[in-house]
Amino acid sequence: MDPPLKKLKTQEPIIKTIDTYINKMRESKENLHAVLGDDFTKPIPLIKVYAGHVKNPKDLSRIILTLNEKVPLKELSHLKRVRKREVILCPIDCLNGVSIQQYLEVNVQNLYDVFEYFREIEVPMYAPKVKKQCNMLAWSYNFHPNMYYEKLVSDDFFSVNEMNIHKKYMEIAFVCAKWYIQEHNRYITDLLDMNITLVIDPLVKSNSVVAISCNNENHPIQHSAMVAIDNVAKTQKGGVWNVSDNTVYNLKGIDEKLHQHLTEIYPEENFGARNYMSKDEASDCDSSDGPYLCTGYYIYMIKEPCVMCSMALVHARAKRIFYTFPNELCGALCSKVKLQSVPSLNHRFEVFTGFL
Ligand SMILES: [Zn+2]
Structure with missing residues (x-):
């Protein structure tokens, strides 16, 4: 087994690269752009x-x-x-x-x-x-x-204030990548070999981090978005991965140590989901919030999700997906296909990119 010092040494270059991305993103004055279907662009x-x-x-x-x-x-x-x-x-x-x-x-x-x-x-x-x-x-x-479509195709969809919020959450995703690399000894030379997903509820206390996930490289379907959705399910007394009879459910779909780490860096940040409302309760009070796992949630991902993950986000009814890097091999929001513009799907989320 490698001595700890050697491990730290091998992680240094990728940590530096991530820091460079974070700084670049902070300095960027560019607005994000919506990834739209051909019906808007052609x-x-x-x-x-x-x-x-x-x-x-x-x-x-x-x-x-x-x-x-x-x-x-x-x-x-x-x-x-x-x-x-x-x-x-x-x-x-x-x-x-x-x-x-x-x-x-x-x-x-x-x-x-x-x-x-x-x-x-x-x-x-x-x-x-x-x-x-x-x-x-x-x-x-x-x-x-x-007017909404016109704004969507313009170069200034988000206000400066909104851009600061989106950049902050993408930055947190990068910070989480560093944490997973260091805490879980992930050996990667390219950031695109891993993915982080951050799930935000934009309606709680002016934004709240509901769930965070990293992909499990040793599992065929535990891609980052899939784990994130499962973590959201855990805030709603559900979930299938790493749950047991002794699982204590709470409103945070975030690793406890990671949560502590993030509260030190971002003391002002809110964490946790709204109180879970069952399907029956939601229909009783005529709520438009449920009953799907990610209804109304914003998803921030380092890398464009694949077809499986994107489809899972459709099923979960995510509202908006933000990503930084294209996934040229199998990205389903722009690179290979634009799932958000398939007319036969009964839910469409909005997709934004352009952080770097
Ligand atoms: Zn995937």
Whole structure:
């Protein structure tokens, strides 16, 4: 076995690296940025439609009324149907091999002679989510900017005060990494070989640290976020890992020695969860806080979580995930996939990064 001094020596470089990260993060003036799905960031795909040029502008309102009744645009309802003397008739792939003239004769007989000519045009397939996506679009459409979305894509989503709070919690995650390396003799040469998760309740006493975890390198699924969720469960009289009949439950999902260490460095910090409310109690008092493990909680992680962990955070209903380093191998919030933008999932958290 290595003598203690040698152990300390081997840990020195990584501890120094972590300190460098902490200092860099403190000095950074950059705001965090939201990791958003393609529906926020990519140009809207275009679809080909037939438009008819109306012979007499006086007929326009009658034409529109008839078209809306007989051949409504359905999926293209975000589009304004008319522009000057041009009217959208239908998407090209609706025609099923017939000409646009034949299509009108079958579907809207009384409009067969009101158009001077027809032409194919390209229009946006769906409505843009934010103003940035609007510039490149040709045809007029209904767009009402959502102020929250606009802020989300801006460069100043968080106020200076909020940024200080987020940076503090990410810093605590780095401090915990140092603690685990030193207290548990973790030999790592690259910080990305481990991960720390910090679970914060933003609603308690202006933020409270509910749970902290480090991944267990000797266990196939005890990744940091999975352990963190289990630690949160322990604050709610649950949990499956390292529990026994003698387990004394409390409201802190944090190693007691680590908790002591952190209170010395951050004496002002609050620790612990709100009093646990069972599913029945939550429904009795019509609370919107439960009943899921991480409802409303913010999660701070050194490294982007994998698919398993990200999905577990979806199930636990985490509200926001913050991470520092991308996990290029298997990250599920940006690197390989953006789980937060999968439409079929019934819960979506927000994801922010950009600490360094
Ligand atoms: Zn994972």
